[in-house]
Amino acid sequence: MLALVALLLCAPPAGQLLDLRKGTLTYTVVHRLHEVRATSQQVEGRALAQPDGTVKVQVRVRVATFDSGNSNRDEHMREATHEQSHPYAEVKGTMSGVTVPLQQPLETTLHGTVELNGEKQAQDVAVKLQPAGGGVRATFAFPLSLEAFKVERPQLLFIKIDDRAVISGDLRFETAR
Amino acid sequence: MIALAAALALSMQAAPGGSPPPDIDLLPPPAAPDPAAVARQEQLDRELRTRRSMLQLHQVGGLLTLASLGATVIFGQLNYNDLYGGGGYTRRWYDWHRYSAFTSAALFAGTGALALFAPSPLEKRLRLDTAMLHRIAMGVATAGLATQIVLGFVTAGKGGSLSQRDFALAHQIVGYSTFGATAVGFGVLLF
Numbered sequence: 001m002l003a004l005v006a007l008l009l010c011a012p013p014a015g016q017l018l019d020l021r022k023g024t025l026t027y028t029v030v031h032r033l034h035e036v037r038a039t040s041q042q043v044e045g046r047a048l049a050q051p052d053g054t055v056k057v058q059v060r061v062r063v064a065t066f067d068s069g070n071s072n073r074d075e076h077m078r079e080a081t082h083e084q085s086h087p088y089a090e091v092k093g094t095m096s097g098v099t100v101p102l103q104q105p106l107e108t109t110l111h112g113t114v115e116l117n118g119e120k121q122a123q124d125v126a127v128k129l130q131p132a133g134g135g136v137r138a139t140f141a142f143p144l145s146l147e148a149f150k151v152e153r154p155q156l157l158f159i160k161i162d163d164r165a166v167i168s169g170d171l172r173f174e175t176a177r
Numbered sequence: 178m179i180a181l182a183a184a185l186a187l188s189m190q191a192a193p194g195g196s197p198p199p200d201i202d203l204l205p206p207p208a209a210p211d212p213a214a215v216a217r218q219e220q221l222d223r224e225l226r227t228r229r230s231m232l233q234l235h236q237v238g239g240l241l242t243l244a245s246l247g248a249t250v251i252f253g254q255l256n257y258n259d260l261y262g263g264g265g266y267t268r269r270w271y272d273w274h275r276y277s278a279f280t281s282a283a284l285f286a287g288t289g290a291l292a293l294f295a296p297s298p299l300e301k302r303l304r305l306d307t308a309m310l311h312r313i314a315m316g317v318a319t320a321g322l323a324t325q326i327v328l329g330f331v332t333a334g335k336g337g338s339l340s341q342r343d344f345a346l347a348h349q350i351v352g353y354s355t356f357g358a359t360a361v362g363f364g365v366l367l368f
Contacts, residue, residue, distance in 0.1 A: 017203075033367050046203035058203040064299075070366075071301045072232075072308040078299055079225045084218055092201045156366070157236055 016100050016175065018135060020045030023171030025061050025089075029146075030162040038068035038077070047136075047173050049100035057110060059171065060090035076154045086118040091167075095127065102131045110140070114167075119149040135174035142167055224296040231295040238288030243363050245281035250356045252277050257349055261342050278329060285322055285359075289315065307365045314362030321355030 026039040045059035063083040068074050081089070093112020110125040127140045143166050146153050153160040210218075252274035258264045260271075303309065328348040335341035 044204055048203055056201045056203060058201050060204065070307040071304070075297075075299050075301055076229075079229065083299075084221055088207060092203075094201070157240070 015048050015050035018047040018049060018100065018173035019176040020047075020059065021135065021172050021174045023169060025059075025066075025167065025169045025171075027066065028166045028168070030164070031156055032159050033156065036068050036073065036161075038066040038074065040065040040067070043169075043171065045171060045173070046176070049098065053097050053099055055095045055098045055100070056092075057095065057112070058090070058092040059169070060088045062087055063089055073154075080151050080154050081117045081149075086116075088115070090115040091123070091125070093123075093125070098129065100136065101134070102129055102136050105130045114144060114149075116144075116149045117151050121148055132172055133174065135172060138169070138171045138173065140169050221298050224298040228295045228297065231291045235288055235291040235295070238284060238291060239363055242281060242284040242288050243359055245277060245284050246356050246359055249274060249277040249281045250352055253349065253352050257345055261345055278325070282322060282326060285318075289319065307368060310365045311362050314358050314365065318355050318358035318362060321351055321358060324351050325355055 020043060022041075023043045023045070024039050024041050025043050026037055028035060028037045030036075040061045042065040043059060043061045045057070047058075048056040050056070063081050064074075064078055064087065066074060066077065068077070078084075091110075091112055091114050093110045095108045095110050098106065098108060106129045108127055108129065110127050112123055112125060113120050114123045121144070123142060123144070125140050125142045127138050130137045130139075143164050145163050146161075146165055147163050153163065155161070252270050255264075256268075256270040256274045259267055259269065325348065328344060328351060332341060332344040332348050335344055
């Protein structure tokens with residue numbers, strides 16, 4: 001019996017596990033003099049599609065991997081988000097009404113939590129899902145307040161960037177091997 | 178025991194329509210920082226604060242340098258016109274040009290030193306980006322300014338000589354180039 005209990009505790013969760021195969025995450029911030037887009041292609045993620053249509057998702061990215069086209073600026077963002085203490089930015093949450101494999105495009109909402117700079121904020125994210133090969137392509141964009149995440153806004157020529165940053169992503173999930 | 182096993186099995190399924198679990202961990206947790214990394218953190222934070230202060234001052238210095246170089250170029254052109262362009266050889270712009278040149282050279286050196294000596298504790302790879310273009314442009318401007326200091330003194334020392342006008346022309350060309358490189362170095366950071 002103990003063996004059965006142990007087996008159940010160690011059993012994989014019910015549902016279909018999907019791994020993030022490739023994708024990009026981009027943040028866009030606005031300074032009075034210009035707009036900056038920084039992208040990372042080193043995104044990690046996993047989704048668990050459950051038989052009841054609920055999908056649990058976790059996506060994270062190392063802050064140090066964002067490239068804005070200016071290494072000093074990227075370093076400044078790493079500093080502003082205390083990357084040494086909090087190396088990852090992360091989104092995780094759940095969606096409902098999603099059946100995998102996806103038969104047709106679907107728009108849904110991820111009820112999740114965004115973690116940045118060691119701070120967590122609840123966030124609803126509108127997500128577009130499309131069948132892609134044997135997997136699912138997810139695209140999304142949502143705004144966040146840098147100050148809500150206690151990020152000291154970087155400044156250039158004594159002008160701070162706007163508080164509003166937009167996070168967008170284009171991720172492709174496939175069945176875990 | 179069977180009941181316990183069944184309860185455990187049920188507890189591992191998400192309740193249909195139920196609220197999301199408090200936390201979702203599908204990915205393996207990131208490796209915890211080792212004690213040495215934790216110990217390094219405080220030093221790193223100090224260095225980053227110092228770097229930020231120095232680079233803020235670098236921006237102030239950059240603006241002042243650009244303005245003073247602009248003034249130097251204007252006074253230099255006025256001086257050139259006065260001495261070699263039929264302006265009457267009054268030398269009324271000579272000291273304006275001379276002292277604005279000294280000021281801009283001092284500001285340039287101080288501003289450059291702030292960037293050169295700022296700690297850079299975060300590892301970053303060298304590549305051609307706007308930060309690199311800034312460095313290249315400022316390297317050209319530094320070479321130009323060093324040339325200008327020498328050319329300026331040489332030109333001033335050729336008083337009365339026929340070649341003075343040629344040296345003055347070279348000084349003028351290098352002066353505009355130096356100002357241009359500085360402006361480019363400033364401008365690339367705005368994109």
